[in-house]
Amino acid sequence: MFGNSKDLLGIRDLPVSEIQEILDRTAEMKKIVMSQNRKTTDLAGRTVNILFYENSTRTRLSFEMGAKMMSSVACNISASGSSVTKKENLIDTARTIDVMQTDILIMRHGLSGAPHLVAKNVNAAVINGGDGTHEHPTQALLDAYTIIEKKGDLKGLKVVIVGDIAHSRVARSNIWLLTKMGAKVSICAPKTLIPSGIEQMGVTVYNDVEVALKDADVVMGLRIQLERQKGGYFPDLVEYAKEFGINEKRLKLAKSDAIVLHPGPVNREVEITSFVYDCDQSVIDEQVTNGVAIRMAIMKKAIER
Numbered sequence: 001m002f003g004n005s006k007d008l009l010g011i012r013d014l015p016v017s018e019i020q021e022i023l024d025r026t027a028e029m030k031k032i033v034m035s036q037n038r039k040t041t042d043l044a045g046r047t048v049n050i051l052f053y054e055n056s057t058r059t060r061l062s063f064e065m066g067a068k069m070m071s072s073v074a075c076n077i078s079a080s081g082s083s084v085t086k087k088e089n090l091i092d093t094a095r096t097i098d099v100m101q102t103d104i105l106i107m108r109h110g111l112s113g114a115p116h117l118v119a120k121n122v123n124a125a126v127i128n129g130g131d132g133t134h135e136h137p138t139q140a141l142l143d144a145y146t147i148i149e150k151k152g153d154l155k156g157l158k159v160v161i162v163g164d165i166a167h168s169r170v171a172r173s174n175i176w177l178l179t180k181m182g183a184k185v186s187i188c189a190p191k192t193l194i195p196s197g198i199e200q201m202g203v204t205v206y207n208d209v210e211v212a213l214k215d216a217d218v219v220m221g222l223r224i225q226l227e228r229q230k231g232g233y234f235p236d237l238v239e240y241a242k243e244f245g246i247n248e249k250r251l252k253l254a255k256s257d258a259i260v261l262h263p264g265p266v267n268r269e270v271e272i273t274s275f276v277y278d279c280d281q282s283v284i285d286e287q288v289t290n291g292v293a294i295r296m297a298i299m300k301k302a303i304e305r
């Protein structure tokens, strides 16, 4: 259970105590991921089905690997290879998967709110693997876990998120989570990529990356989501990189022990340079490893109902 719900659809409605519980349980799961005996019986006899309507490398694989490490029957279906191409609708597709006795349904969809609609129509626990520009709760949880691993606590940290805030579900889930947990969150992007009214989420807004990065403890780069943009938000990617890209010189404006995160996929030399991706301050690889552990902790919690 997540709060009063069988489903994990977003961070917005997830109580702080449950965020903390997931983060605590992840430490145990990480030990398993890092061991030479990656096997538990936590999901033995349970079924996990993964239904993605959008492409994914990290999120999909980490759910599947985690589910298999916990001994579940885990299957993967992408919309492009399913009867969705024969015009079956979303609810019917989800119900078909549900009546195969699915315990956990992991879903990604291009439309904000799609997993919420599915959750109302299935018995399985639905976990949102990203819905449109809305939320990506498991990404925010793994980001928080990674920050805590390096910094000890989220409270009081200055976290600066730079990139396509307007189209980013990662930004939204991170803003909910980090502000709930007491971090000071700033966002930075061209004015056209800042949603109006976002200050109400408790963030400070910058349009100058060199001002935003000053004294940051955590710097998070986000991909420019060209596939969601209808054009005209900024001149081109070269111009974006020049004005907002995080490079070696700009990273020096942050604290000397600042860490760099990025949810991936990274477009090198656009939102961050290769130097920044590969430098000692980057924890982008750790985020990916932690993604397996956090999803194991979440799936274990999902069957507890």
Ligand code: NCD
Pocket: 058, 059, 130, 136, 139, 169, 170, 222, 223, 225, 263, 264, 265
């Ligand atoms: C993100 C996503 O799909 O929302 N990727 C991810 O899950 N790690 C971010 C992105 O696509 O840029």
